[in-house]
Amino acid sequence: MHNKSLSELSASLHNGEFSSVELTQHYLDRINAHNDNLNAFITVCDDRALEQARAADEHLQQKTAGVLAGIPLAHKDIFCTKGVLTSSASKMLSNFISPYDATVVEKINAAGMVTLGKTNMDEFAMGSSNETSFYGAVKNPWDTNRVPGGSSGGSAAAMAARLAPIATGTDTGGSIRQPASLCNLTGLKPTYGRISRYGMIAFASSLDQAGPMAKSAEDAALLLNEMAGFDERDSTSIEHDVPDYTATLNESLQGLRIGLPKEFFGEGLDPNVAATVEAAVKVYESLGATVKEITLPNSSLAVPTYYVVAPAECSSNLSRMDGVRFGHRCDNPKDLEDLYTRSRGEGFGEEVKRRIMTGTYALSAGYYDAYYLKAQQCRRLISNDFKEAFDDVDVIMGPTAPTTAFALGDKTDDPVAMYLADIYTISTNLAGLPGMSIPAGFVDGLPVGLQIIGNYFDEAKLLNVAHRYQQETDWHQQTPAAFK
Ligand code: GLN
Numbered sequence: 465m466h467n468k469s470l471s472e473l474s475a476s477l478h479n480g481e482f483s484s485v486e487l488t489q490h491y492l493d494r495i496n497a498h499n500d501n502l503n504a505f506i507t508v509c510d511d512r513a514l515e516q517a518r519a520a521d522e523h524l525q526q527k528t529a530g531v532l533a534g535i536p537l538a539h540k541d542i543f544c545t546k547g548v549l550t551s552s553a554s555k556m557l558s559n560f561i562s563p564y565d566a567t568v569v570e571k572i573n574a575a576g577m578v579t580l581g582k583t584n585m586d587e588f589a590m591g592s593s594n595e596t597s598f599y600g601a602v603k604n605p606w607d608t609n610r611v612p613g614g615s616s617g618g619s620a621a622a623m624a625a626r627l628a629p630i631a632t633g634t635d636t637g638g639s640i641r642q643p644a645s646l647c648n649l650t651g652l653k654p655t656y657g658r659i660s661r662y663g664m665i666a667f668a669s670s671l672d673q674a675g676p677m678a679k680s681a682e683d684a685a686l687l688l689n690e691m692a693g694f695d696e697r698d699s700t701s702i703e704h705d706v707p708d709y710t711a712t713l714n715e716s717l718q719g720l721r722i723g724l725p726k727e728f729f730g731e732g733l734d735p736n737v738a739a740t741v742e743a744a745v746k747v748y749e750s751l752g753a754t755v756k757e758i759t760l761p762n763s764s765l766a767v768p769t770y771y772v773v774a775p776a777e778c779s780s781n782l783s784r785m786d787g788v789r790f791g792h793r794c795d796n797p798k799d800l801e802d803l804y805t806r807s808r809g810e811g812f813g814e815e816v817k818r819r820i821m822t823g824t825y826a827l828s829a830g831y832y833d834a835y836y837l838k839a840q841q842c843r844r845l846i847s848n849d850f851k852e853a854f855d856d857v858d859v860i861m862g863p864t865a866p867t868t869a870f871a872l873g874d875k876t877d878d879p880v881a882m883y884l885a886d887i888y889t890i891s892t893n894l895a896g897l898p899g900m901s902i903p904a905g906f907v908d909g910l911p912v913g914l915q916i917i918g919n920y921f922d923e924a925k926l927l928n929v930a931h932r933y934q935q936e937t938d939w940h941q942q943t944p945a946a947f948k
Contacts, residue, residue, distance in 0.1 A: 465490050466626040467943070470535060470683040473629060477524055477534045484517040484524065484534030488578050491536050495580065495627045498947060502603045504612075504621040506541050507549050508581040516578040523576055532690060533576030538628040540619050541582035542589055543569050543674075544663040552665045553585045553597040556791045556811030566663025567695045568632060568674050575690045580628050584618030587813045588782065589639055589667040591615050592885035595876055596815045603872070604647060605944040606910055610869040613643030613885075619677045620647040625947035630678050630687050634664060636671045637770050638864075638889030641901035644677055645864035645913025648903045650930060650940060651677045652684050655921050656896035657702035660695030668777035669700070671770075671893040680940050681902065681930035685709035688923060704921055712924050713931040718752035720929065723857030727763035728888055734867045736907040741863045744904040744914045747936055748861075748929075758857060760849040765842045766891040767883055772826050772839035773894070778816075779823030785811065818879065847895040854919045859929055863888055864901040864913035888915060898923050902930045903939035911939075 465487065468476070476482055492510055499505050513536065520534035544550050544562035546569075551557045565573065573579075586596040594602040594617025604612040605625040612621040616633030620643035623631050633640040635653035644651025652675045659674045666672060676687040688709045695701045722745065729738055745755055787793040787807025794810055797803035812820070826835035853860060865885060875882040892899040897917055904914035914933075918926045934940050 466494060466629070468629070469680060470532065470629060470686045473535050474531050478529070484520040484578060485514060487534065488513050488517040488536050488580070491580055491628060498625055498627060501608065502605060502621045502625060503600050504584055504602055504618045504625070504627060505538070505581045506551060506553065506584050506599050506618070509548060509579055512548070513578050513580050520576045520578060530575055532686060534578065535629055536578040536580045537572065538580050538583050538619055538622050538631040539569060540585055540616050540631070540633050542585060542634055542665045543632060544665070545569050545579065545582065548582060550582065550665070551598070552588050553599055554587045554811065554813065554816065555598045556785050558598060558792065560790055564663060567660035567697065568664065568691055571690050571693070583616070583622055583631060586615035586617065587816050588665065588778070589615040589634060589636055590778070590815050590819055592638070592642055592882050593870070593875065594618065594643070595872065596813055598813060601872055604869045605947050606647065606869065610871055610910070611646070613646035613865070613869065615639040616643050616677060620644060620649060623647065623649050623677055623679065624944060626943060630676060630683055632674060632691070633677045634672055634674050635893065636667050636774060637893050638886035640675045640677060641864050641889050641899055641913065641915060642886055644901040646869040646911060648911035648940070648942060649677050650679065650681050650684050650900070650902050651675065652688065652900045652923065652926065653892065653898060654688065654692065654923050655898045657700050658704070658898070658921070658923065659691045660693070660698040660701045662695055662697040666781040668774040669781060670777060671774060673893070680934055681927045682710065682713060685713060685927045707924050709924050709927055712928050715928050716752065717748065717929065717932050720748070720753040720859065721857040722748055722753050722755045723758035723853055723860045724755060725758050725760045725763065725853070725860060725862055727760050728862030732866050732884065732887065733863060734907070737863050737867060737912050740905040740907060740912040741861070741914055744933070745861060747933055751932055751936065756857065758853050758860070760853060760891065762842065762845040762849050763891060766846055766894060767887055769839045769842040769846065769894060770890045771822070771883060772835050773843065775819040775823030776826045776836050777823070779820045779827065782812070782816070782820055787811070815879070843894045846891050850895045850897060859925065860917040862915050864915040868907050868910035868912060892917055896920070898926055900926045900930055902933060903942070905939055906942070
């Protein structure tokens with residue numbers, strides 16, 4: 465059951481082969497069997513899920529159910545979910561039961577899908593290994609001594625171990641694509657503004673974007689159909705038609721122009737990862753694509769630019785967590801100052817504090833021009849590089865991450881080494897472009913992702929490019945031996 469695609473599950477539900485309650489129970493049993501080991505879920509919504517499944521079964525019986533009705537999914541714990549703990553993996557929100565649904569959750573509920581639970585993540589989505597969570601590290605199902613990637617590591621581990629048929633994630637600098645790469649998944653970060661951010665706990669508002677984490681491009685397209693669209697409650701959401709993302713999956717790739725940025729194949733890239741990515745590109749050539757080397761000359765500015773912009777925005781976003789209205793509050797504050805200081809001091813973890821300090825510093829009056837303004841200028845240069853590149857090519861390809869999954873604890877003492885795990889994904893967020901990671905092979909038994917970057921609103925093209933590859937290869941169907 466748990467290796468079926470979403471369209472297979474949908475067909476089985478619609479023709480009565482099994483019910484949504486049976487399907488949901490199957491996944492709840494798998495979660496029950498494996499979550500202690502993986503720590504992929506912060507909250508499992510047993511009763512609620514079965515209730516949603518019963519409601520979906522009624523629609524299925526009455527033939528009023530949509531294509532995804534009755535199919536379970538897991539939400540990253542960054543999406544506000546009414547009546548359910550929504551912690552963003554922080555002690556600060558470890559008592560926060562959301563009074564409302566994020567737009568993404570609302571839309572997915574309206575499609576009749578069943579929420580299995582909320583997945584673990586790096587605290588407030590800050591991290592690349594899922595080790596900054598207040599709820600503890602998540603393990604990679606491919607090797608439980610290794611990280612699943614982050615920050616959407618819980619969704620990635622849940623998907624890799626087939627504890628959910630599909631999951632949501634968010635990507636501020638790589639948090640969908642990098643864990644997808646490390647866990648052998650298909651992950652899509654859409655164009656900034658494609659999916660509403662309303663009710664998605666903000667990390668860096670000008671970079672955050674939600675997206676699907678799936679077993680295949682076809683599954684990702686089906687969920688994107690439900691997630692995408694304008695939302696008047698998010699002022700950065702864009703009014704742009706939502707096509708049926710499944711309609712163009714099979715289009716021919718004859719004549720597709722692929723650009724390989726030379727900066728993505730330089731120092732720091734594991735040669736075995738490079739070879740795997742190059743082999744994937746060869747598959748595209750056999751499908752009729754042409755390949756040329758391109759340049760993104762300002763690539764080396766991406767990590768430093770991001771680590772000014774993202775902390776600056778997070779220092780502002782997290783200021784609302786002050787122990788007064790919601791979230792963690794310290795015991796017996798002696799005055800207001802003490803309440804703020806101790807609540808925040810106790811509620812936030814080390815990495816989050818590091819970001820708040822850096823961001824506040826970068827925004828302070830004396831340093832604003834030197835850091836924040838300069839970073840915004842660099843951001844423009846990075847966007848312009850892509851703009852020029854897309855004059856000559858249709859999609860850009862390269863590695864998603866420089867290495868396969870690293871060992872737990874390997875980079876926890878070295879923030880800069882951790883930051884470099886996103887070296888190939890961050891520039892896409894700074895430019896607001898859509899990007900994907902798809903399974904492209906293995907090195908020493910560990911998955912490698914191919915990254916595909918498209919022009920603004922080219923999600924349908926990316927999914928088409930990914931889908932055609934998945935018809936030629938079966939990397940995306942491989943699952944870890946311990947979780948069959
Ligand atoms: N790893 C990056 C960071 O720590 C990106 C995280 C993300 O995309 N949410 O900020």
